Amino acid sequence: MTANSQTREFRSGYVALVGRPNAGKSTLLNALVGQKIAAVSDKPQTTRFRIQGVITEPEGQIVLVDTPGVHRPGYEMNRRMMATVQDALMGVDLVCLIRDASVSTGSGDKFVLELIQRAKKPALLLLNKIDKVKDKTELLPLLDWYQNEYDWRELIPISALRGDDVNDVLPVEMIKHLPEGEPLFGEDELTDQSVRTMVAEIVREKILLTTHEEIPYVTAVVVEKWDEEREDFTRIHCAIFVERTSQKKIVIGKGAARLKEIGIQARADIESLIGHRCHLELFVKVEKDWRDKVGLLDDLGIRQG
Ligand SMILES: Nc1nc2c(ncn2[C@@H]2O[C@H](COP(=O)(O)OP(=O)(O)OP(=O)(O)O)[C@@H](O)[C@H]2O)c(=O)[nH]1
Ligand SMILES: [Mg+2]
Known part of the structure; x- marks a missing residue:
């Protein structure tokens, strides 16, 4: 003090x-x-x-x-x-x-x-x-x-x-307006989010920024694989969930152009977050009605309360 x-x-x-x-x-x-x-x-x-x-x-x-x-x-x-x-x-x-x-x-x-x-x-x-x-x-x-x-x-x-x-x-x-008390967290603990969660959210953010209408609402992202191949290089696989085949087509885009753009934008942010180079692989998967599936919501960190 x-x-x-x-x-x-x-x-x-x-x-x-x-x-x-x-x-x-x-x-x-x-x-x-x-x-x-x-x-x-x-x-x-x-x-x-x-x-x-x-x-x-x-x-x-x-x-x-x-x-x-x-x-x-x-x-x-x-x-x-x-x-x-x-x-x-x-x-x-x-x-x-x-x-x-x-x-x-x-x-x-x-x-x-x-x-x-x-x-x-x-x-x-x-x-x-x-x-x-x-x-x-x-x-x-x-x-x-x-x-x-x-x-x-x-x-x-x-x-x-x-x-x-x-x-x-x-x-x-x-x-x-806060009560008197000691710090609750160390000064370097800026957030409770894991790096993997933040990576999935970066990918989802880029999807939201590059798509329209219902796509932002029906999209979820999960990091499925994380290989720290070298100290300065990580290989990351993310699954992008949508609810219908038509939505999958939109996310991928003509000649996979949209998915490529999402990948480029996300990779830049991910590399500045983790502090080194990464290879980002994105897979789009159809999971019908995932927004009502309790197990998948749990996996996505969308918990009750
Ligand atoms: N012009 C302007 N835009 C802002 C300001 N603050 C946020 N925005 C924009 O408003 C939009 C929504 O910002 P978010 O921070 O995602 O809003 P949010 O309240 O967290 O939204 P939800 O998570 O959907 O509830 C983004 O496009 C921001 O860039 C501001 O002070 N001025
Ligand atoms: Mg918000």
Whole structure:
């Protein structure tokens, strides 16, 4: 403990990032942690399970919990995703509602609010994507609406993408609301995600970024083989699951062009993650109704809560 901490105690605790799909929760997690640990895409429902990221500051340690975007569940996978959100809300010291400030209010917002109202936790409202809001007075009705719905500790406009008010403002604000306590993790333990999980997520992210319509929703990725052939060279096999043969054709693309592009993009990210060269082999497999298959969901890490 430093001399300074004799007067101000160190604080530590869990902070949930919750909100509607596509609001920018995972972008914010990555920006705050300072490393890409969660997949990000312009498609809703990118995040499928809980992802933890740790920030350690002189005043305290924040364990961020990124969660899937709140939506109406249609499949077992989506029910599990929503159970993860509920579970996160119960287990944290502080909740951050991430709201895309560039879109208007709808029934989905009310639903997220109800979850927060039920959890009765201290909460910050983070109005994200303010870089997209040219006239800031447009935020006033939104702020009004939210202020009437909950006793927010703070309302903070941010841009997770550009970094406005992210690293200089948010950690300080979050730490204020955490209990006094020792660090929960070592400073070098940035995340609870295994390297293999992060590799599978990198591949899935590239699929989300290069496909449209239903493909992002019906795709899952599993690392099936991992051979560290040499200290500086790893051979990785990933299976890409889709639900129908027609979807397999789309992912592969004409003359396998799309799969090749996914592989090129993923390999670049994987090599910077593992710190050396890799050979990435991608296989597309059809697994009918995998989103309702309990065993496969368990294998994919999409757990209950
Ligand atoms: N312009 C702008 N775009 C942003 C900002 N933050 C996130 N985005 C974009 O919004 C999209 C969704 O971002 P994600 O971080 O994947 O959103 P999410 O809330 O984690 O989404 P789910 O995991 O699907 O719930 C991506 O295309 C991001 O680049 C921001 O501050 N400004
Ligand atoms: Mg996400």
